[in-house]
Amino acid sequence: MDALSRIKQLGMPRRNDELWTFFPVAKVLAPEFPDACACEEDFSKENDFAALLPIACNARTLERTIADNESEMALLKCNNDFGRTVLNIGKNAKASFEILDNKVLHSVSAERFDIHVGEGADVEIFFANPANDLPLQFRHFTIEQAAGSSVRFSSIERGNGISRVSLDCHLRGAGAHFEIRTLNILAGTSESHHRLHIYHDSPETTSVQFSRNLLDGNSRASYDGSVVVGDGCTKANSSQLVNTILLSEDSAVSVKPVLKIYHDDVECTHGNTVGELDAEQMFYLVSRGIPPEKAKMMLISSFARELFYPLPDSPAKKRLLQVLE
Amino acid sequence: MLSIKNLKASIEDGTQILKGINLEVKPGEVHAIMGPNGSGKSTLSKVIMGHPAYKVDEGSVELDGKNLLEMEISERANSGLFISTQYPTEIPGVNNVEFLKMALNSKRAYLGLPEIGDEEFKKLIDEKMELLEMDERYRDRGVNEGYSGGEKKRNEILQMAILDPKVSFLDETDSGLDIDALRIVANGINHIMAPEKAVILVTHYQRLLDYIKPTYVHVLRHGKIILSGGPELALKLEEQGYDWIEEK
Numbered sequence: 001m002d003a004l005s006r007i008k009q010l011g012m013p014r015r016n017d018e019l020w021t022f023f024p025v026a027k028v029l030a031p032e033f034p035d036a037c038a039c040e041e042d043f044s045k046e047n048d049f050a051a052l053l054p055i056a057c058n059a060r061t062l063e064r065t066i067a068d069n070e071s072e073m074a075l076l077k078c079n080n081d082f083g084r085t086v087l088n089i090g091k092n093a094k095a096s097f098e099i100l101d102n103k104v105l106h107s108v109s110a111e112r113f114d115i116h117v118g119e120g121a122d123v124e125i126f127f128a129n130p131a132n133d134l135p136l137q138f139r140h141f142t143i144e145q146a147a148g149s150s151v152r153f154s155s156i157e158r159g160n161g162i163s164r165v166s167l168d169c170h171l172r173g174a175g176a177h178f179e180i181r182t183l184n185i186l187a188g189t190s191e192s193h194h195r196l197h198i199y200h201d202s203p204e205t206t207s208v209q210f211s212r213n214l215l216d217g218n219s220r221a222s223y224d225g226s227v228v229v230g231d232g233c234t235k236a237n238s239s240q241l242v243n244t245i246l247l248s249e250d251s252a253v254s255v256k257p258v259l260k261i262y263h264d265d266v267e268c269t270h271g272n273t274v275g276e277l278d279a280e281q282m283f284y285l286v287s288r289g290i291p292p293e294k295a296k297m298m299l300i301s302s303f304a305r306e307l308f309y310p311l312p313d314s315p316a317k318k319r320l321l322q323v324l325e
Numbered sequence: 326m327l328s329i330k331n332l333k334a335s336i337e338d339g340t341q342i343l344k345g346i347n348l349e350v351k352p353g354e355v356h357a358i359m360g361p362n363g364s365g366k367s368t369l370s371k372v373i374m375g376h377p378a379y380k381v382d383e384g385s386v387e388l389d390g391k392n393l394l395e396m397e398i399s400e401r402a403n404s405g406l407f408i409s410t411q412y413p414t415e416i417p418g419v420n421n422v423e424f425l426k427m428a429l430n431s432k433r434a435y436l437g438l439p440e441i442g443d444e445e446f447k448k449l450i451d452e453k454m455e456l457l458e459m460d461e462r463y464r465d466r467g468v469n470e471g472y473s474g475g476e477k478k479r480n481e482i483l484q485m486a487i488l489d490p491k492v493s494f495l496d497e498t499d500s501g502l503d504i505d506a507l508r509i510v511a512n513g514i515n516h517i518m519a520p521e522k523a524v525i526l527v528t529h530y531q532r533l534l535d536y537i538k539p540t541y542v543h544v545l546r547h548g549k550i551i552l553s554g555g556p557e558l559a560l561k562l563e564e565q566g567y568d569w570i571e572e573k
Contacts, residue, residue, distance in 0.1 A: 279377065284414040284468075287374050288428040288484060289402035289435065298427070302418025302467070309418075 001044035003055035004037035013049045020049075022222030022254045023164060023193050027136060031108060034058050048195075050138035050166050053110040054082040061086060066093045068118065073315055076113075078102045083111045091118040091146075096315045099127040102137070110138040119146040119173060126316040128156040128323040137163040147173025147202070154308060154316050156323055157192045158185040164193040171198070171205035179208040181307050183320075186219035186251070193222045200229040200236040200266075207237075212307045213244040214300055215251035226258035229266050236263070240270040245277060245303060326352050326523055327406075327492045332384035333548075334372040341382065342368045344548035350492060353520045357534055357559060358527045360545035361567050366527045369545070370408040370494040374401055388492060402428075403435035405491030409481040409498055411527075416468040421480065422450065424468050425487050432488060453486040457513045474501025482513045489517070494525045499533040511536030531563040544570060 001009070013020040013028055031053070038058045046052055059082035066072050068090035076085055077100040089095050102109050117123055125141075137159070143151055157163055169178045184192040198207045213221045227238045244253040257270035277299050285295035304324050311317040327350040334343040342365045350356055358366055372379045373386050375398040386393045393401050416424070430440045441449070454463065457479055469477045478498050485493050495514070499507055514537055518524055526533060534542075534556065542558040543550045544567065552558070552570050 278414075280414045281416050283376055283398065284416065285419075285424070285428075286398040287402055287408060288424075288488065289399050289431040290428055291399050291431060292397070294427065294431070295399075298419050298424070299416070302416065306418040 001042060002037040003039055003041070003043045003046070003052045004033060006043045006046060007033070007049060007052040007056045010047065010049060010052070019047060019166070019195055019224075021224060021256065022220075024162065024191065027162060029107065031057060048140060048166050048168075050110060050164060051112060051140040051142070051168075053138060054084050054112045054140075057082045057110070059084045059110075059112070064088070066090055066095050068092060071095070074098075075100055078109075078111050081109050085111070085113045087113065087115045089115070089117045089121045089123055089149075092120040093118065094122045096124045097126070098315065098319065099125065099139075101127075101129045108136040108138070111140070113139070113141045115141065115143045115151070117143065117145045117149040117151055120148040121146075122150045124152045124154070124314055124316045126152075126154040126320060128320055129159055135161045137161060139163070139165050141165070141167040141169075143167070143169040143178065145169065145171050145173065145176040145178060148175045149173065150177045151179070152311065152316065153178070153180040154182070154311065154320055156183045156185065156304075156320060158190075159192075160188060160190050162191040162193075164195065166195045168197045169199065169207070170201055171207065172201050174202045174204050176202065177206045177208075180210070181208075181311070182211045182223075183304055183307050184211075184213045184215070184221045185304065186214070186221060187216040189218050191220040193220075194224065196223075196225040198225070198227045198238065200227065200233045200238065202230075203233050204235045205233065205237075207239075209238075209240040210307060211242045212303065213242070213253055214247060214304060215244065215253060216247040218248075218250045220252050220254075222254040222256075224254075224256045224258075225270075226260065227268060228260045229263055229268065231262040233263050234265045236266040236268075238266075238268045242272045243303075244272075244274045245300070246274065247277070247300075326350050326389060327525075328385070328387045329373065330385045332369075332372065332386060333382040334368065334379045335382055336379060342379070342548055343372060345384070346545075346548070346550060348525075348543070348550065350523045350525060352523060354523050354540040355518070355537060356523070356525045357539040357542045358525060358545050358550075359529065359542060359559060359562055364546045365548040366545050367411050367496050368548075370410065370496050370525075370527070373494065374398060374406060374408045399431065400435070402488075402490075403432045406494070407485050407488060407490035407492070408494040409478075409485065409496055411497045411500065413469050413477040413481055415470050415472075417470045419468050421466055421468050422464045425450065425484060428484070429487055449487065453483055456486065456516055457483055458509050459483060475503060475506045478502055479506065479510055482510050482517075486513065486517050491521070492523045492525070493517075494527075496527045497529070498526065499528055499530065507532065508536060531559050534559050546570070 013025045039055050061084040063086040065088040069092050071094040073096045075098050211223050223242045229236045242255045255272045259268050308320045329348040332346040335341040544552040
């Protein structure tokens, strides 16, 4: 079944669809679909509207292959409402991809990234979008990882519109590691939603999910992260942590951790904290003469920057910390 | 210099902790405040700095004739008041040196001075870290992040040395320090102390006062200073505890 047929079969996102629980689905208007789908791939098992949308709308595909043992740094930019990027990363290759902002002027943008990571490869994918006025932005990632590979996904979102990142990661080979660090700095009526499925399909696979939110005004953030550990996937290790600081009375966050574990010898944790700026830390800073507004900014900045400190020295770390200066 | 008159303060539920503190601190003086646990010693330092958990019910606190109680917290600090709390707060992610520079420049801005240059600041911090025999790793870490109790106290005195306050209120600075660290920190305080400055030390033990000679020793109990004397009072308290004071 092609993407267009599948999207028509699924219909528009609904609130009672588990993939869209926290998203303001009424804001998603049906785009003008083409008469026929140019892509012949089978999408009969894809359930996420946002993953199908660019393909159903015949998005141009950019395909990039990095050969075994090669290293590459690249910027990825989609210059249309809809885009698809396919990345094939060879064995033991090392790659760093920064996704640039898609500054289209229409009501919705949807991008899809299919990333195939070979054995032992080391990949980082990151974006630090500047504030933009895109009303509705979808980014979907499908990541397939072979044994011993490592993928680090990091992002900063601080747009004015509504964004949704959906991600399905399959850790198919032993020792594969996936790590995601997302930071939302939101104000006004902006919203940022994350929906993740991480599948531990092999033994000794590891995943880390770490999300932080700084929410002001009437902004909204949600994190819907599920981890599935398959039968026989011994020594799988997964952690999920979401920290939120609410800077206003009217901001809100929703967090839904889901763990489906089909094997005994695994370690899976999840945690969620919601609070305000630490009053004792504020007192400490101002008691040293630092004006309250500056002290507040120091605490906000430290909360944000701390998320990315554990990253290895790399273009991603440099760029993300630079954005937060 | 620092004049505290009939200071009464309570916590949110209305419980009064300070019940009429009177204390006059003049330039060049070192005041030691001793007293049993829960008598209000730590509260006193936080109240005069303006901690939001406390409400001043009555009284006045003046520094060089200016009413501290009418000032913002940062203004109190920039006017020359420094407090070191018993358990210094950890602030992960805020670099210790950047924090110190920000604090110093805030004070300089308040005093109408230009920001300190990088070279001058480096020289200043190098000098003070050497005085306190501090490890280089203090530079790169977050404020008090992962420090031991003793390291935190030493970092507090580093801040005091950089900010050069008129009056320093040091709450149990000796707790958590080993014998060598106590000597180093006490020497640091003595070095920073000057005829135009004053120090108030809260302590439970004579050992700190062996290094920093107090001008006056006060006993704080049930939110009031119930006895004041010279350095000999601390020795007597060390020997006999506090019960005899009530007997008196």
